[in-house]
Amino acid sequence: MDKGRLEAFSDGVLAIIITIMVLELKVPHGDSFEALKPLLPVFLSYVLSFIYIGIYWNNHHHMLHAVRSVTGSVLWANLFLLFWLSLIPFVTAWMGENHFSKWPVVCYGLVLLMNAIAYSILVKVLIYHHGENSLLAKALGSDLKGKISIGIYITAIGASFIHAWFGFALYILVACIWFIPDRRIENKITDSNKINYNG
Amino acid sequence: MDKGRLEAFSDGVLAIIITIMVLELKVPHGDSFEALKPLLPVFLSYVLSFIYIGIYWNNHHHMLHAVRSVTGSVLWANLFLLFWLSLIPFVTAWMGENHFSKWPVVCYGLVLLMNAIAYSILVKVLIYHHGENSLLAKALGSDLKGKISIGIYITAIGASFIHAWFGFALYILVACIWFIPDRRIENKITDSNKINYNG
Amino acid sequence: MDKGRLEAFSDGVLAIIITIMVLELKVPHGDSFEALKPLLPVFLSYVLSFIYIGIYWNNHHHMLHAVRSVTGSVLWANLFLLFWLSLIPFVTAWMGENHFSKWPVVCYGLVLLMNAIAYSILVKVLIYHHGENSLLAKALGSDLKGKISIGIYITAIGASFIHAWFGFALYILVACIWFIPDRRIENKITDSNKINYNG
Amino acid sequence: MDKGRLEAFSDGVLAIIITIMVLELKVPHGDSFEALKPLLPVFLSYVLSFIYIGIYWNNHHHMLHAVRSVTGSVLWANLFLLFWLSLIPFVTAWMGENHFSKWPVVCYGLVLLMNAIAYSILVKVLIYHHGENSLLAKALGSDLKGKISIGIYITAIGASFIHAWFGFALYILVACIWFIPDRRIENKITDSNKINYNG
Numbered sequence: 001m002d003k004g005r006l007e008a009f010s011d012g013v014l015a016i017i018i019t020i021m022v023l024e025l026k027v028p029h030g031d032s033f034e035a036l037k038p039l040l041p042v043f044l045s046y047v048l049s050f051i052y053i054g055i056y057w058n059n060h061h062h063m064l065h066a067v068r069s070v071t072g073s074v075l076w077a078n079l080f081l082l083f084w085l086s087l088i089p090f091v092t093a094w095m096g097e098n099h100f101s102k103w104p105v106v107c108y109g110l111v112l113l114m115n116a117i118a119y120s121i122l123v124k125v126l127i128y129h130h131g132e133n134s135l136l137a138k139a140l141g142s143d144l145k146g147k148i149s150i151g152i153y154i155t156a157i158g159a160s161f162i163h164a165w166f167g168f169a170l171y172i173l174v175a176c177i178w179f180i181p182d183r184r185i186e187n188k189i190t191d192s193n194k195i196n197y198n199g
Numbered sequence: 200m201d202k203g204r205l206e207a208f209s210d211g212v213l214a215i216i217i218t219i220m221v222l223e224l225k226v227p228h229g230d231s232f233e234a235l236k237p238l239l240p241v242f243l244s245y246v247l248s249f250i251y252i253g254i255y256w257n258n259h260h261h262m263l264h265a266v267r268s269v270t271g272s273v274l275w276a277n278l279f280l281l282f283w284l285s286l287i288p289f290v291t292a293w294m295g296e297n298h299f300s301k302w303p304v305v306c307y308g309l310v311l312l313m314n315a316i317a318y319s320i321l322v323k324v325l326i327y328h329h330g331e332n333s334l335l336a337k338a339l340g341s342d343l344k345g346k347i348s349i350g351i352y353i354t355a356i357g358a359s360f361i362h363a364w365f366g367f368a369l370y371i372l373v374a375c376i377w378f379i380p381d382r383r384i385e386n387k388i389t390d391s392n393k394i395n396y397n398g
Numbered sequence: 399m400d401k402g403r404l405e406a407f408s409d410g411v412l413a414i415i416i417t418i419m420v421l422e423l424k425v426p427h428g429d430s431f432e433a434l435k436p437l438l439p440v441f442l443s444y445v446l447s448f449i450y451i452g453i454y455w456n457n458h459h460h461m462l463h464a465v466r467s468v469t470g471s472v473l474w475a476n477l478f479l480l481f482w483l484s485l486i487p488f489v490t491a492w493m494g495e496n497h498f499s500k501w502p503v504v505c506y507g508l509v510l511l512m513n514a515i516a517y518s519i520l521v522k523v524l525i526y527h528h529g530e531n532s533l534l535a536k537a538l539g540s541d542l543k544g545k546i547s548i549g550i551y552i553t554a555i556g557a558s559f560i561h562a563w564f565g566f567a568l569y570i571l572v573a574c575i576w577f578i579p580d581r582r583i584e585n586k587i588t589d590s591n592k593i594n595y596n597g
Numbered sequence: 598m599d600k601g602r603l604e605a606f607s608d609g610v611l612a613i614i615i616t617i618m619v620l621e622l623k624v625p626h627g628d629s630f631e632a633l634k635p636l637l638p639v640f641l642s643y644v645l646s647f648i649y650i651g652i653y654w655n656n657h658h659h660m661l662h663a664v665r666s667v668t669g670s671v672l673w674a675n676l677f678l679l680f681w682l683s684l685i686p687f688v689t690a691w692m693g694e695n696h697f698s699k700w701p702v703v704c705y706g707l708v709l710l711m712n713a714i715a716y717s718i719l720v721k722v723l724i725y726h727h728g729e730n731s732l733l734a735k736a737l738g739s740d741l742k743g744k745i746s747i748g749i750y751i752t753a754i755g756a757s758f759i760h761a762w763f764g765f766a767l768y769i770l771v772a773c774i775w776f777i778p779d780r781r782i783e784n785k786i787t788d789s790n791k792i793n794y795n796g
Contacts (some may be wrong), residue, residue, distance in 0.1 A: 005260050006260075007602055008206070009210045009214055012210055013214045015214075016215055018610070019617065020218065020219070020613075023620075023686075032700055035700075050676075058231060058669070072257070079249075079253040081257075083249055086249075090224045091330070094226050094227065102230070103230055109694060165630045204409060208409045210409055214417060219417065275456075278455075285416070285448075286423075288420060288421075289420060293429075297429035302429055302434075350401030403604055403658050406604070406605060410611075414612060472654070477655075480615075482738055484615070485622075488624065492624050492628075492738030499630070501632075502628055
């Protein structure tokens, strides 16, 4: 089955998720500069979530680039990921409007954790479909970053019960880990394309 | 006429429908864990509707994969389906906010029923356009699942008048029937593609 | 210049316009069947606007199918059309919430009129770019339907001052004129494709 | 790496941004013509922002047309631009609802300035990736318009402190500069395509 519509649908959902979050930046009633101040925590949580959705879109783009075809299981694993991504605007707004207090930060972490788990399920389903010796499996490697992220999320959720800012700082850390482009994977995909088209 | 834009437009509408439903998960005012509790029924109805939109997208994807070209009638049959799908966020929110009380559950079922009817009209229009002996007609077969679904929806609407949870349970049942991938159809399409490209 | 992104962007905007209109169907507070009654005029105006957006998408799809390439002027003529289409959700909601009273019905007509004018500008810009003797110009013909529509819209706006339902009835009439597929144009495009690919 | 999904995702985000702005045109409670009057400044700022998003989509379309491939850095530079574009609906609504008073006009200018900077970063990243002697670099030239725009934005932000209308007038001026199609660039791209495909 063709991967084109899977990409188009995922792009659509991600584009909407990343954009509707900004609707939570409610237009303030006053017209002074001070009227913007209460929006600062909402804005901060918007920035973090924008980066997270950007990272997911980026990784999704890279991964599907190496994919040859999709199955029904892949479609559902992808929808499972989109479901958890669709909850990010909700927890982003809840966290921002409550100035990063304990429970909203914990729930934000739980949604990030579920996203990471859903993404690794999608990876596993794709590797199972392409075979352990496929170029995709080699390109994705041992998914070390994914495993480290899940570990940090769990630590962050626990740390949020001590102080919410510990959790928030760890969420930023995970974003930094992913933000730095993974040259190694990009190279492997480039190599594999060379093998595929020229070899 | 080309099917590309029909797919792109449908993907866009489905991506928006599946995403704007989450806007009904209104951010609670408090920051305690208890503040989330009143959202539970809204969340539950969101999950069910997300799965339903996912099933429709999945089936739409499969069906159009086997389609060769589209006509004006196909465009309108598709828009008729999109119209009823666009009402799902409304009945989802109404059902969730009223904790699955009778009339919202009945209306949710009516919208699902109209979606199922609209989908079977789209199937009929496509088969009429491709011919009764086309690979599409063979791949879709007798549309047994579609007919069973319509029967269960009607039963569910009636059962909701006795108790709303009867109706809700039957809606979950239909989702389960469709969730299990229809290997037989997928195989037939794969076969037909082989015939088409290799034979 | 390639027409692919023009189609993709237009599809995206039209998909969003057709879907956000449903957000004006505000979830009622009660859970009785009577709670839905006040929504009936909003629902009616939603149905009419859904059909109008569907017609525009359909015609846009047909017209661009016959287009070979686009210029900067085409992009702006298209954006001008999308601008007026983007106002349809606003006038739809205003008309529905005020139970089809005079001024909302007049403004709904004005927006439809501007859409029709914007569409005929887009047609003229495309014909100018492709040449008077192009297959596109022949396929579009004298745009009789477009001219009749503009005439009816002007009549409808005037008639709304006598009674709003006169205007509303005429808007439905225009929708009916366009809803009936224009076999002649579809055939010409099919012919022109034959000429183009086979001749 | 392929540029297709970058275009699709950007089109999606831009289509949503341009459309959700219209949601700020809140449906008035009355049904008289006078009920529309308070919406006039919101409508005016909507028109200006619609034109700005249109210009960005247009330029993005042109630039990526000349692009051969994209890297991780390009994806992030593009997301940085989309981030600042996503803030346009917020400042548009704030400016319109406060009848173009000082601080909203200043903030509108700041967001436009950041968009212009983000766009020129994207240009630089693309030229760096394609090489200084690439057709892309030649087609984009010295980006004189971009530099002039940044200068006018800074002037406009300063002028807004004297009177907000000075700033607003300068924002309209920049839109006019860009609205006039840049024939020279379009020609160069056309030439470069000729070189590429025919030479």
